[in-house]
Amino acid sequence: MPGTSAFTVAAGAAFVAVMLIATSAASAGERVVIGSTGGAYDRALKAAWFDPFTQKTGIEVVVVSGTNAELRAKASAMVKSENVTWDLYLDGEIQAASEAHKSVTDDLTEFCIPYKPRKDLPANACDASGALVQSTATLLVYRADAAGVEDPQTWTDMWDTKRFPGGRAFPNFDDPWRVLAAALLADGVEKDKLFPLDVERAFRKLDEIRDSVTLWWKSGDQSVQGFRNGEYDLGQIWLTRAKAMADEGLPIKWSYKASFLVGDRVALIRGAPNRENALKLIAYWLDNPAAQAKACNALSCTPPSSDAIALMSEEARGSMPTTAEISQDLVVPDAAWINANAPTLLEQWNDWVR
Amino acid sequence: MNAVSRRSLSSWWLRLHHGRSAKSYPPAVSLLLVSPLMALLIVGFLYPVARLVQLSFTNGGEPYARLVRSGLYVGVLTDTILISATVAILCLVLGYPVALAMARLRRPVALLVAACVFIPLWTSVLIRSYAWVVLLQRNGLVNDLLITVGLIDMPLRLLYTHGAVILAMTHVLLPFAILPIQATLRSLPADLTRAASNLGATPVRAFLLVTLPLSLPGVFAGTLLCFVLALGFYITPALVGGPNSMMMATLIGQQTLVVLDWPFAAALSTLLLTVSLVLVAVFRRALAYNKGFSSVH
Structure with a gap:
């Protein structure tokens, strides 16, 4: 009878699949599974961090790719269903400060104790939520070949469509605080008094520029493709992408006077199957400024260790914010406020942007 | 007649x-x-959907209260239904002649038409949507052509618009309209049209009075299929749409992946599911006046 035999086959296949999963988990050598964001980012981390780590310890590093949001959702689903197959994943600094993050990851306070006295590492390099991998800026970029025009420097300039004509680009990827913060800075709010964000004022300011926005980008490649095609002349985009375009020879420049610096953290998933190996992998990163320097040379990011910054190439350091710029102009986001208000912010943003 | x-x-x-x-x-x-x-x-569909609906009623239905409180969700739902209806109707209008050609043409030509329908169907939605990005972008093929011909001086804004979403979705869904219509048309005995012309009907009259009414089950099946599939579209609006072409799937994705508010995501999904089922039921009911349409499933 076709019905029964098909069912038997299906049941048999399921059984074999379960056995395969069970045996592969049992017989695998020493390894650690990390969720990362893919592409050039993965390649740089693999070359500078994972491969040397495997050479030194013999522990294989398995990389799984996805967007930050996908990694977060997957890790969360694994913990909820008590079927954890990953050990580590990367997440943004702001999300890592949330309650949801705490319920999915292990507290690393104890692991961090030896790193606290290290002079080359900032206080947030290792804390309960995970270890800092690198930081990158979201900032104002502009087309540099518009002859005879002075360079835009601040968010106020971004809003000044008379002095700086041309299309504008802003991100529209479900994390709207950067755009709102830029609007408030353009409206004259002091950077120290930015948080809590005056959301209504920010939207009023955004109303002014709405008609000049020619690109609302959702993915990094849209911001790159848009600049290549001349869809905008001034934009709020990621430094890593701007740097890649500058390397290509495109006429793009950026201003740290209008920038937000946000880090990426590596977090240990609750119930990680290779917990010890995972901690060794984190330690390897924090202990090796040379590895950090190598990765950030490729990605144009800011490494956690100041020793690593010293090891980076002259050229890479040139595209990084200076210490003076960091203290004067860089905005430090209030992660606790952003997390507490994330659902409402997103709802208000959706309502405004559509 | x-x-x-x-x-x-x-x-x-x-x-x-x-x-x-x-x-x-x-x-x-x-x-x-x-x-x-x-x-x-039961294992792969009914059980998860039941759990999803159950999840949406956590905290005494609080997610639903939130859903009604902001006009956003009802607004996006209305947009989603309007976009889907437009796409379904376009699929029908563009798909019917193709289906008719596939059913009536001689074999080698019909095969060629079939290949033109099937090859896009076998290509990933992601690739087809990116192809539209290449065509429609500022320095894309369409703008280049229009400028070369001299119709326009400045590139038109084609990408990231409502029109781009409808165009790309229609392209992706077109085979789902063509295939059911073609299947119905091909199963019609050729004698029927011949009998009609024998009784003095012109080809147009024979088509309108014989072929078209008999092909309606396929028409409704295909259009309904396009409509229901369009309601859940996610990738295409994300790639070629602007901020004003937001659809329900985008909101559900945000709640699932970004905010991690799964009860609320479940409530949004349940709303979309309920509305789809109601629309399909109403659609079938409205057509049930004629028994010939009862094969609309």
């Missing part, structure tokens, strides 16, 4: 083609034959 004769024609055709194979197996065997599929559906 008047209405009565048209109805008797379609019921004659139904009697000829309906209800023979279903009766040739005893119920126990039929049940056994469908049991693997049923098991798969």
Whole structure:
């Protein structure tokens, strides 16, 4: 009878699949599974961090790719269903400060104790939520070949469509605080008094520029493709992408006077199957400024260790914010406020942007 | 031909083609034959959907209260339904002639048309949507062509618009309209049209009075399929749409992946599911006045 035999086959296949999963988990050598964001980012981390780590310890590093949001959702689903197959994943600094993050990851306070006295590492390099991998800026970029025009420097300039004509680009990827913060800075709010964000004022300011926005980008490649095609002349985009375009020879420049610096953290998933190996992998990163320097040379990011910054190439350091710029102009986001208000912010943003 | 004769024609055709194979197996065997599929559906579809609906009622239905409180969700739902309806109608209008050609043309030509329908169907939605990005972007093929021809001086804004979303979605969904219509048309005996012309009908009249009414089950099946699939579109609006072409799937994705508010995501999904089911039921009900349309599933 076709019905029964098909069912038997299906049941048999399921059984074999379960056995395969069970045996592969049992017989695998020493390894650690990390969720990362893919592409050039993965390649740089693999070359500078994972491969040397495997050479030194013999522990294989398995990389799984996805967007930050996908990694977060997957890790969360694994913990909820008590079927954890990953050990580590990367997440943004702001999300890592949330309650949801705490319920999915292990507290690393104890692991961090030896790193606290290290002079080359900032206080947030290792804390309960995970270890800092690198930081990158979201900032104002502009087309540099518009002859005879002075360079835009601040968010106020971004809003000044008379002095700086041309299309504008802003991100529209479900994390709207950067755009709102830029609007408030353009409206004259002091950077120290930015948080809590005056959301209504920010939207009023955004109303002014709405008609000049020619690109609302959702993915990094849209911001790159848009600049290549001349869809905008001034934009709020990621430094890593701007740097890649500058390397290509495109006429793009950026201003740290209008920038937000946000880090990426590596977090240990609750119930990680290779917990010890995972901690060794984190330690390897924090202990090796040379590895950090190598990765950030490729990605144009800011490494956690100041020793690593010293090891980076002259050229890479040139595209990084200076210490003076960091203290004067860089905005430090209030992660606790952003997390507490994330659902409402997103709802208000959706309502405004559509 | 008047209405009565048209109805008797379609019921004659139904009697000829309906209800023979279903009766040739005893119920126990039929049940056994469908049991693997049923098991798969229960485990892989009904159970997760039930859990999803259950999840949406956490905290005493609080997610639903939030859903009604902001006008955003009802607004996006309305947009989603309007976009889907537009796409479904476009698929029908563009798909019917193709289906007719596939059913009527001679074999080598029909095969060529079929290949043009099937090859896009086998290509990933992601790739097809990116292809539209290449065509529609500021320095894309369409703008380049229009400028070269001299129709426009400045590139037009084509990408990241409502029109781009409808265009790309119609392209992705077109085969789902063509195939059911073509299947119905091909099963129509050629004698019927021949009889019509024999009785003095012009080709247009024969098409309008014989072919078109008899192909309606396929038309409705195809259009409904396009409509329901369009309601859940996610990738295409994300790639070619602007901020004003937000659809329900985008909001559900945000709640699932970014905010991690799964009860609220479940409430949004349940809303979309309910609205789809209601629309499909209403659609079927409205068409049920004629028995010939009862094969709309």
